[in-house]
Amino acid sequence: MKIKKATLKDLPAILELEAMLVGNTEDHTDLIKSSITAGECLVALIDGKVVGASILNYTFYYKNWIDLLSVNPEYRRRGIATALIKRMESMCKTPKFFTSTNESNIPAQKTYEASGFVRSGYIENLDEGDPEIIYFKRIGGTGRGGRR
Numbered sequence: 001m002k003i004k005k006a007t008l009k010d011l012p013a014i015l016e017l018e019a020m021l022v023g024n025t026e027d028h029t030d031l032i033k034s035s036i037t038a039g040e041c042l043v044a045l046i047d048g049k050v051v052g053a054s055i056l057n058y059t060f061y062y063k064n065w066i067d068l069l070s071v072n073p074e075y076r077r078r079g080i081a082t083a084l085i086k087r088m089e090s091m092c093k094t095p096k097f098f099t100s101t102n103e104s105n106i107p108a109q110k111t112y113e114a115s116g117f118v119r120s121g122y123i124e125n126l127d128e129g130d131p132e133i134i135y136f137k138r139i140g141g142t143g144r145g146g147r148r
């Protein structure tokens with residue numbers, strides 16, 4: 001498996017992956033495109049095929065934030081999400097690393113916990129009856145500065 005920064009050439013494959021997972025990608029297209037341009041989108045490749053994707057940005061209180069993490073269902077439980085998280089961690093500029101998932105999303109909770117994230121509160125009223133659980137990990141700073 002190879003992890004690399006996505007380029008616009010990867011956009012169709014990432015949208016295909018998102019379509020497989022969430023159906024309509026209209027909401028996601030602009031986010032994915034701008035994240036690629038900003039160098040914030042990663043892809044995981046197996047035999048040249050995009051099997052996973054992630055976005056690290058600073059839209060959550062200016063903190064390092066996983067905005068998207070997706071793995072093709074046929075390639076799960078092979079450490080792909082873990083590898084994407086590890087690479088994102090290496091891109092973090094400051095020690096506070098956050099993400100979130102629904103209370104109902106046990107695979108995602110297990111994945112974040114396996115990578116050392118701990119629960120850090122929750123937000124109600126995003127999805128009806130399915131609170132958003134915030135996850136946090138304190139990581140070593142890279143000394144690259146920034147306020148995030």
Ligand SMILES: CC(C)(COP(=O)(O)OP(=O)(O)OC[C@H]1O[C@@H](n2cnc3c(N)ncnc32)[C@H](O)[C@@H]1OP(=O)(O)O)[C@@H](O)C(=O)NCCC(=O)NCCS
Pocket residue numbers: 021069070071072075076077078079080081082083100101102105106107108110111112114
């Ligand atoms: C959550 C998701 C990204 C995990 O991807 P993955 O590549 O299968 O995860 P990994 O293989 O790195 O799993 C790492 C560890 O997390 C835990 N884990 C992952 N999926 C699990 C599951 N379904 N059940 C129990 N534990 C799980 C395990 O401890 C696993 O290690 P192991 O396989 O050695 O036991 C994937 O299921 C997915 O794309 N889901 C849909 C989108 C999503 O929910 N995104 C994240 C939040 S919005």
